[in-house]
Amino acid sequence: xxxxxxxxxxxxxxxxxxxxxxxxxxxxxxxxxxxxxxxxxxxxxxxxxxxxxxxxxxxxxxxxx
Numbered sequence: 001x002x003x004x005x006x007x008x009x010x011x012x013x014x015x016x017x018x019x020x021x022x023x024x025x026x027x028x029x030x031x032x033x034x035x036x037x038x039x040x041x042x043x044x045x046x047x048x049x050x051x052x053x054x055x056x057x058x059x060x061x062x063x064x065x
Contacts, residue, residue, distance in 0.1 A: 009034060018060055036065055 006029050013019055013026045013036070022044070028035035038061050046054030 005029070013064075016064065019064055022057055022060060024061060024064060034065055036061060 009029045010026050013024065016024075019036075022038055023041060024036050024038045026034060027037050038057070040053065044053050044057040045051055046056075
């Protein structure tokens, strides 16, 4: 992917408020694909007994792709 398209994709991610709030980051971009990562964060635990991240945070990650 061109540097220009990569730059645009990164700027798009940085402009999304929920992506910033959840700590999402674009790690790889290629033609027709993007890889976005989000670190485990205790603030987003949905089930304190198991430590599983809340489904809303996971859904936001999937929806951002």
